[in-house]
Amino acid sequence: MNPYILATLLFGLGLGTTITFASSHxxxxxxxxxxxxxxxxxxxxxxxxxxAVEATTKYFLTQAxxxxxxxxxxxxxxxxxxxxxxxxxAHPIPTxxxxxxxxxxxxxxxxxxWLPEVLQGLDLTTGLILSTWQKLAPFALLLQIxxxxxxxxxxxxxxxxxxxxxxLNQTQLRKILAYSSIAHLGWMLLILQFAPSLTLLALLMxxxxxxxxxxIFKLNQATNIxxxxxxxxxxxxxxSIAPLLLLSLGGLPPLSGFMPKWLILQELTxxxxxxAATFAALTALLSLYFYLRLSYTMALxxxxxxxxxxxxxxxxxxxxxxxxxxxxxxxxxxxxxxxATIVLLTF
Amino acid sequence: MTPVHFTFSSTFILGLTGLAxxxxxxxxxxxxxxxxxxxLFVALSLWSLQFNVTNFSAxxxxxxxFSACEAGAGLALLVATARTHGTxxxxxxxxxxx
Amino acid sequence: xxxxxxxxxxxxxxxxxxxxxxxxxxxxxLGLVVVAGMGCGVLVGHGGSFLSLxxxxxxxGGMLVVFAYSAALAAEPYPETWGSRPVAFYMMVYLLGVVxxxxxxxxxxxEGSWVSSDEMxxxxxxxxxxxxxxxxxxxxxxxxxxxxxVLLLTLFVVLELTRGLSRGALRAV
Numbered sequence: 001m002n003p004y005i006l007a008t009l010l011f012g013l014g015l016g017t018t019i020t021f022a023s024s025h026x027x028x029x030x031x032x033x034x035x036x037x038x039x040x041x042x043x044x045x046x047x048x049x050x051x052a053v054e055a056t057t058k059y060f061l062t063q064a065x066x067x068x069x070x071x072x073x074x075x076x077x078x079x080x081x082x083x084x085x086x087x088x089x090a091h092p093i094p095t096x097x098x099x100x101x102x103x104x105x106x107x108x109x110x111x112x113x114w115l116p117e118v119l120q121g122l123d124l125t126t127g128l129i130l131s132t133w134q135k136l137a138p139f140a141l142l143l144q145i146x147x148x149x150x151x152x153x154x155x156x157x158x159x160x161x162x163x164x165x166x167x168l169n170q171t172q173l174r175k176i177l178a179y180s181s182i183a184h185l186g187w188m189l190l191i192l193q194f195a196p197s198l199t200l201l202a203l204l205m206x207x208x209x210x211x212x213x214x215x216i217f218k219l220n221q222a223t224n225i226x227x228x229x230x231x232x233x234x235x236x237x238x239x240s241i242a243p244l245l246l247l248s249l250g251g252l253p254p255l256s257g258f259m260p261k262w263l264i265l266q267e268l269t270x271x272x273x274x275x276a277a278t279f280a281a282l283t284a285l286l287s288l289y290f291y292l293r294l295s296y297t298m299a300l301x302x303x304x305x306x307x308x309x310x311x312x313x314x315x316x317x318x319x320x321x322x323x324x325x326x327x328x329x330x331x332x333x334x335x336x337x338x339x340a341t342i343v344l345l346t347f
Numbered sequence: 348m349t350p351v352h353f354t355f356s357s358t359f360i361l362g363l364t365g366l367a368x369x370x371x372x373x374x375x376x377x378x379x380x381x382x383x384x385x386x387l388f389v390a391l392s393l394w395s396l397q398f399n400v401t402n403f404s405a406x407x408x409x410x411x412x413f414s415a416c417e418a419g420a421g422l423a424l425l426v427a428t429a430r431t432h433g434t435x436x437x438x439x440x441x442x443x444x445x
Numbered sequence: 446x447x448x449x450x451x452x453x454x455x456x457x458x459x460x461x462x463x464x465x466x467x468x469x470x471x472x473x474x475l476g477l478v479v480v481a482g483m484g485c486g487v488l489v490g491h492g493g494s495f496l497s498l499x500x501x502x503x504x505x506g507g508m509l510v511v512f513a514y515s516a517a518l519a520a521e522p523y524p525e526t527w528g529s530r531p532v533a534f535y536m537m538v539y540l541l542g543v544v545x546x547x548x549x550x551x552x553x554x555x556e557g558s559w560v561s562s563d564e565m566x567x568x569x570x571x572x573x574x575x576x577x578x579x580x581x582x583x584x585x586x587x588x589x590x591x592x593x594x595v596l597l598l599t600l601f602v603v604l605e606l607t608r609g610l611s612r613g614a615l616r617a618v
Contacts, residue, residue, distance in 0.1 A: 409592050
C-alpha cells in the first residue's frame with residue numbers, strides 16, 4: 001500500500017475515534033463511528049487474500065448495521081423526547097436499542113459470532129488495531145448512556161460464558177484471542193452501571209495485555225498452537241515470559257491481569273450481586289483453561305525437532321521490539337500500581 | 348407516536364429484518380442497508396420539518412453523504428468478493444468458519 | 446393533501462417490504478427507487494421541498510448506479526420476482542406484521558397527528574430547509590469539512606479495496 005494512502009487511512013482511524021470522543025450530539029458520534037469503519041476496511045483487505053476480503057465484508061456488514069441502528073435509536077429518542085444529546089438520552093426503548101447495537105459493534109455475547117471469524121481473516125497487526133483501538137469509540141458511547149442494569153448484566157454474563165466456552169475448542173490463536181476479547185468485554189459490561197471507572201480500568205488492562213500478546217505472536221509469526229510449540233527456538237526469553245502473560249490475561253494474582261477482576265468482583269459483591277460475581281468468576285476458569293493450554297504448548301513441552309529447526313534464535317528480528325517490551329512489562333508488573341491507576345481513571 | 352413516526356420506524360425495522368434474515372446475495376444485503384439509510388434520511392428530515400428546527404436540515408444532507416460513502420465501500424467490497432470468491436452469494440463466504 | 450401524504454406513507458412501507466422480502470437484486474433495486482420516490486412525496490407534503498429535491502436528484506442518481514451494478518454482477522437465469530412463492534410469502538408475513546403493529550398502536554394516534562406542520566411559510570423568503578442547509582456554509586462549516594473529508598477518504602477506500610488484480614490466489618473475474 002502506498003504510504004500516503006496508509007497515512008490517510010490511519011489519520012481517518014484517529015479522526016473517527018476523536019470525533020466520537022468529542023461529540024455530545026448523536027449524529028456526530030455516528031459520523032465518527034462511520035469514519036472509523038470506513039478507514040479500517042482497506043487495512044483489513046490489504047493483502048487481497050480471499051480470507052481477508054471475506055473478513056472485511058463481514059466486518060463491514062456488522063458495523064454498518066450497528067451504526068445505522070445507533071442512529072435509528074437516537075432518532076427515535078429525538079422524536080419521543082426532542083433531545084439529541086448523548087448524556088440526556090432518557091427514554092428506555094432507544095437507550096436499550098443503543099446498548100444492543102453497541103454490543104453488536106464491539107462483539108458482545110449474543111451478537112458476538114462475527115468477531116472470531118473476522119479476526120481469523122486478518123493479519124496480526126490489523127487484528128491488534130481491531131481489538132484495541134476500534135473498541136474505544138463504542139466504549140466512549142457506552143459510558144455515557146444509562147441503560148437497563150439487568151440487560152447489562154445479562155450481556156456481561158453471557159459474554160464471559162461464551163468467551164470462555166467458545167475458546168475451549170479452538171486451535172487457531174486469532175480465534176482464541178477473539179474469544180478472550182469477548183470474555184473481557186463481558187467483565188467490563190458487568191460493572192458498567194456500578195463503577196464506570198472500573199470499566200475503564202478493565203479496558204485499559206485488556207488493551208495492554210492483548211497488545212503484548214498480539215505483538216509476541218507477530219514476532220513468532222504464530223497463528224495456531226502448533227507454531228507456538230517451536231517458539232522457544234525463535235526467542236527463548238519470550239517463550240518463558242509469554243506463559244506468564246497468558247496467566248495475567250486469565251487473571252491470576254501476582255500479575256496485573258488480576259487487578260480488574262479483583263476490583264470488579266469486589267464491587268459486584270458490594271452491590272449485593274454475589275450470584276453474578278460467582279458466575280463471572282466461574283466462567284473465568286473456562287478462559288483460564290485455554291490460556292493454560294497455550295502456556296503448556298509454549299513453554300512446558302519440547303516438541304521433537306530437527307537440529308536445524310531449533311536455531312532460528314541466531315537470526316536477528318526485523319520487528320521493533322520496544323512496544324512489545326513496554327506492553328509486556330506493564331501487563332506483568334502493574335498490580336502494585338493499582339491505587340494510582342484507579343485515581344487516574346476515576347472521573 | 349404519530350403516523351409518520353410509525354412509518355419510518357416500520358420501514359427501518361423492515362430493512363433491518365431483511366438484512367438479518369434474507370441474505371442470498373451480498374447485493375441484496377447492501378440494498379437493505381440502503382433502505383435503512385433512506386428511512387433514516389426521511390426520519391431526520393421530517394424531524395427538522397415537524398419540530399420546526401430548521402437549523403437541523405443540514406443533518407439529513409450529511410447523513411446522505413455518509414450513507415453514499417457506505418454504499419460506495421459496500422459496492423467496492425462486492426467487487427472484491429466477486430473477484431476472490433467468484434460469486435456474490437453470501438453462502439459462499441464460508442472460508443473462515445471452523 | 447393529508448390523504449396524498451398518507452398514500453405516500455403507505456407506499457414507503459410497501460416499497461421497503463418489496464426490498465426486504467428477498468427478491469433478486471434487480472427487483473430490490475426497483476423497490477428502493479420506489480421507496481425514494483415515495484420519500485420525496487412525504488417530504489414535499491411536509492414542506493421540505495429542497496430536501497426532497499436532493500433525495501430525488503442525488504439519491505435516485507446513486508440508485509441508478511447500484512442498479513447497473515446489480516445488472517452486471519448478479520445476473521441470474523431465473524430471477525426471483527415478487528410473484529414467486531417464498532418472496533410472496535415473506536411479503537405477506539411482513540405486511541401482516543406491519544398492519545398488526547399499526548392496529549395495536551392505532552389508539553395512540555390523535556386527530557392532529559395527521560397534520561403536517563408547515564407554518565408561516567408565507568412570511569419567509571426561503572423555505573426552512575433551504576435556510577437550514579445553507580447554515581452548513583457558515584456556522585456548520587466544520588461539518589462540511591468532515592463530510593468532504595470522508596468523501597475523499599471513501600475514494601481512497603474504494604480504490605484500495607478494488608485494486609489487487611495481480612495479487613492474491615483465486616481470480617474469477
